[in-house]
Amino acid sequence: MNIKIVTVAGSGVLGAQIAFQTAFHGYTVKVYDINDAILEKAKTAFQKLGTAYQADLNATPEQVEKAIQNLSYYTDLAAAVKDADLLIEAVPENPAIKTDFYKKLAAVAPEKTIFASNSSTLLPSHFAGATGRPEKFLALHFANEIWKHNTAEIMGHPGTDAAIFDTVVAFTKTIGMVALPLHKEQPGYIVNxxxxxxxxxxxxxxxxxxxxxxxxxxxxxxxxxxxxxxxxxxxxxxxxxxxxxxxxxxxxxxxxxxxxxxxxxxxxxxxxxxxxxxxxxxxxxxxxxxxxxxxxxx
Known part of the structure; x- marks a missing residue:
């Protein structure tokens, strides 16, 4: 599967970084959050990230501007995930919130969309049933300050399709990550x-x-x-x-x-x-x- 459009659900500290890193590497990125006020904070965060990329990665102002142009913003989940090849979930680290989110997501996402959770400590098998597509669901964890600490830990659950797993491993490499595949579920992956x-x-x-x-x-x-x-x-x-x-x-x-x-x-x-x-x-x-x-x- 060829990933072109990525939705990032949750625009907090790490969600914003995941969205910007993905946009910086040329992907169309849709940023979803629950209200406009939070998305306005995300826009400010993206400007700060642009400054950091210039300082730490020697990115040009033109590269930063292109990344920002690749970002769009949504408070409607159905609109945010429409046409998405991959959705990366970065909502609060709370099982009830994540379960509720996946149930709502399952009702509106296209059949093709792969779901990936950036959960720091929770196992993908805990939420696989709520996704409605367990074979297309796995965990994808990034370290904070993603542009410098460029690790991407990929962890499936027993029902994850091997081809989906491989697709996500390949995707992480295209956004400048060092791909770190795990062979079985482990709370906290390797880093945590x-x-x-x-x-x-x-x-x-x-x-x-x-x-x-x-x-x-x-x-x-x-x-x-x-x-x-x-x-x-x-x-x-x-x-x-x-x-x-x-x-x-x-x-x-x-x-x-x-x-x-x-x-x-x-x-x-x-x-x-x-x-x-x-x-x-x-x-x-x-x-x-x-x-x-x-x-x-x-």
């Missing part, structure tokens, strides 16, 4: 199977009062040579996403420590609007976080 425990350990150390944010990050950066620590990563990922993941895990496990972490994130960050880089403040203040100061590691 490694990353989530690290971030969880950092939060646990903070919430239990073992060490403060700067000390935890400094320890990790000095000891491993990493350019950023767990809390700097959390700010980039977005604290809303981290909260949603922890809330799901805490509900399932009933673990007191995880419940305490979830409550801490809600009280100090979600309720106060400190959502990370996207809001200008999370564990650090932006655009010049303390961990980028040359003296931070001393």
């Amino acid at each position: 199977s490694l990353l989530v425990p690290l971030l969880g350990a950092g939060l646990d150390l903070l919430v239990r009062g073992v060490a403060d944010v700067e000390t935890v990050d400094k320890t990790w950066m000095v000891a491993t040579g990493a350019p950023v620590g767990p809390f700097g990563i959390l700010d980039v990922v977005g604290i809303t996403t981290a909260y949603n993941i922890n809330k799901i895990a805490a509900t399932a496990s009933k673990d007191p420590g995880q419940i305490k972490v979830t409550e801490y994130l809600k009280k100090h960050f979600i309720d106060t609007g400190k959502l990370g880089v996207v809001s200008g403040e999370g564990f650090y203040k932006y655009p010049n976080p303390a961990y980028e100061d040359p003296d931070f590691l001393k």
Whole structure:
């Protein structure tokens, strides 16, 4: 199957990046979200991404402008998915929201459309039934700052058609990704199977009062040579996403420590609007976080 038209459902931090990266590589991209106000924020995000692409990838202003011209905007799901060869879902990391979305999508999408979920931690088999086309459904996960951290993890479920899987693997390469196919379902794929425990350990150390944010990050950066620590990563990922993941895990496990972490994130960050880089403040203040100061590691 030849993919030409791509719909991205959800224009938040990662949804906007997926849409822009795909448009930058020449695809017609339809951006769907639930209201015009959110789409206006996406347009602002695309302008910022254009600046980042020029700084980090040496993209020309003409390339950026062409990418922006390849984008169109929709609040009507049926119109957004009309003629789409591939739909990439990047709606909030909440099982109920995703299930509801797929049921609505199944009712209006063309038969040809492949559905791919960018879920960070949830398995595609959880939603395959709701899609109405399990054989054309899989997971496709991108890392934040997609234009630099250009990984694309492709993960089917037992009912995914092998040809559909191969089509999506090939597609990711055409948008500048390093394709990383997984052979079986794994919560968190590869990246988050490694990353989530690290971030969880950092939060646990903070919430239990073992060490403060700067000390935890400094320890990790000095000891491993990493350019950023767990809390700097959390700010980039977005604290809303981290909260949603922890809330799901805490509900399932009933673990007191995880419940305490979830409550801490809600009280100090979600309720106060400190959502990370996207809001200008999370564990650090932006655009010049303390961990980028040359003296931070001393």
